[in-house]
Structures are given as structure tokens and as C-alpha cells.
Amino acid sequence: MQKKDQGMSKQIFVAYSYRLYAKRDYRKIFSNLESIYKVRFIFADEKITNMHIMQKIISYIKGADYSIFDISGWNPNVTLELGFAMGASSNWYIALDPDKTEMKEVPSDLRGIDRIQYSSFSDFEDKLTILLEQLYPKRENSSIDSYLDSKREDLLKFLAGQTEGLNIKEIAQSMGVEQRVAQILISPLINNKIRTSGQRKGMKYHIVKRGPTKGTKYTKKQRTV
Structure with a gap:
């Protein structure tokens, strides 16, 4: 407890x-x-x-x-x-x-x-x-895995609302966590749900926007007079 x-x-x-x-x-x-x-x-x-x-x-x-x-x-x-x-x-x-x-x-x-x-x-x-x-922060106690899962969901929602990529410091500050914690949250999501641009200290993180499934066909909606 x-x-x-x-x-x-x-x-x-x-x-x-x-x-x-x-x-x-x-x-x-x-x-x-x-x-x-x-x-x-x-x-x-x-x-x-x-x-x-x-x-x-x-x-x-x-x-x-x-x-x-x-x-x-x-x-x-x-x-x-x-x-x-x-x-x-x-x-x-x-x-x-x-x-x-x-x-x-x-x-x-x-x-x-x-x-x-x-x-x-x-x-x-x-x-x-x-x-x-x-x-030590004022939050409800939970297991490490459930804490990580919850924070990763918050991270993805946060990045999805951004118009441009953010660096690790900006992400950590916005989520109210240490930079090391932000890195732990992001690491397993890279090349799957998060993409990167730039290198090292200048690296920025973006949400991966999923396009339509390959092979999906679109038809023009017929105008009615």
C-alpha cells in the first residue's frame, strides 16, 4: 500500500x-x-x-x-x-x-x-x-506495466493532436514526466506508432498517421440534380 x-x-x-x-x-x-x-x-x-x-x-x-x-x-x-x-x-x-x-x-x-x-x-x-x-507524484498506485500502458496511451493522444513533431524535452515537459521516463515510453513505439525526424539532440517525434488499407478503392459520389 x-x-x-x-x-x-x-x-x-x-x-x-x-x-x-x-x-x-x-x-x-x-x-x-x-x-x-x-x-x-x-x-x-x-x-x-x-x-x-x-x-x-x-x-x-x-x-x-x-x-x-x-x-x-x-x-x-x-x-x-x-x-x-x-x-x-x-x-x-x-x-x-x-x-x-x-x-x-x-x-x-x-x-x-x-x-x-x-x-x-x-x-x-x-x-x-x-x-x-x-x-512520489500524487497519483493512484498501479503496477509498472499498467502505468506504462496508460502513459503510452496519453502520449499517443497527445502527439496525435500536434501539427508538428516535438523533441524529447518538449514531450517530457508537456506530459509532466522526466526526460528519461519519456524516452522509456517512446522507445517501443518507434517505427510502429511513432516516427522520428532529425538526429540525436535535434530528433523530433511524430505520430504515424495510418492511411487507407492497401487496395482500398474509392468511387466518386454521383451528384444529384
Whole structure:
């Protein structure tokens, strides 16, 4: 369940296997998003306290708006932390790279849960971008896929009403989203429902206007006197 805006700390606790990924590479994803969304991602090893490690983690989970548990590699420590969040009815999400995880090790009750599934750091950053768009702006909570489908419909309707092409910045501003989100929305529609003109920074996007089906014949309407 999504929290109300009032009283939000804009902090998100993140748990993952430190053995699986290089610290600098993995956390760069979150650093990029912090500056855009003005949120703070918290990791268990960032602060030195006099608390027991599990006490510290529990305090982070309780103090954060949301928690993300990356269960890639099915690390026992991450599993323990996830178990606490589930028991405490905290707002939590699961992330997973299936290529780095033996799915048979993951309990069946977790396999069916909607999750952030990624195949690369770039893919992970895209999925997190969409998640942050859902969590903090004032809109009704929904799944990532349904959010994307809805926004793509809005995008197509918007472009259909334009007399000329728009660049990515103009589209993002008009739709009230970050440029990266606009790119995620547009990408699968190119060469199908959206065409482009120009190159790189000057590229503009246009709606593909469908003409009559090939072979359709027209007959002149006979004038009546």
C-alpha cells in the first residue's frame, strides 16, 4: 500500500547482496536517481552506529517510506531483512536479476509476487525510474506495466493532436514526466506508432498517421440534380 504524501521522509532502504555486485557499480544507479527525484537511498553499511546490525536495519526499514530488497543470488541476510519487512507490513518491493538467481531456491510464495525484474544495470535504472514516478507524484498506485500502458496511451493522444513533431524535452515537459521516463515510453513505439525526424539532440517525434488499407478503392459520389 502506498503511503500518503504527508509525513513522507523521501528515504528508501535498499538491501542487496554485497558479494554479488561491485559497490560502486551497483550504487551508481541509485545516485543517478537521487539527484532527479530528491530522494535518499539508504544502505545498511553507510552509517556506523553502536546498534546491533539487525537493530540498525530494522530502524532503517521503519524510518523509510519504502524498502527495496534485491534478492538476486538469494542472499540469506537480504532474505532475513525481507522477512522482517513482510512481517511488519512495511511498504516493500522485490528486485531480481533471474540470470543471477536459482529460482528453485526462491520460496514459491515469493515467485508469484509482482517484482522489479531486470537484466542489466541500465534496465534496473529504467525500472526504478518508473517506480519512483509512481511512488512520489500524487497519483493512484498501479503496477509498472499498467502505468506504462496508460502513459503510452496519453502520449499517443497527445502527439496525435500536434501539427508538428516535438523533441524529447518538449514531450517530457508537456506530459509532466522526466526526460528519461519519456524516452522509456517512446522507445517501443518507434517505427510502429511513432516516427522520428532529425538526429540525436535535434530528433523530433511524430505520430504515424495510418492511411487507407492497401487496395482500398474509392468511387466518386454521383451528384444529384
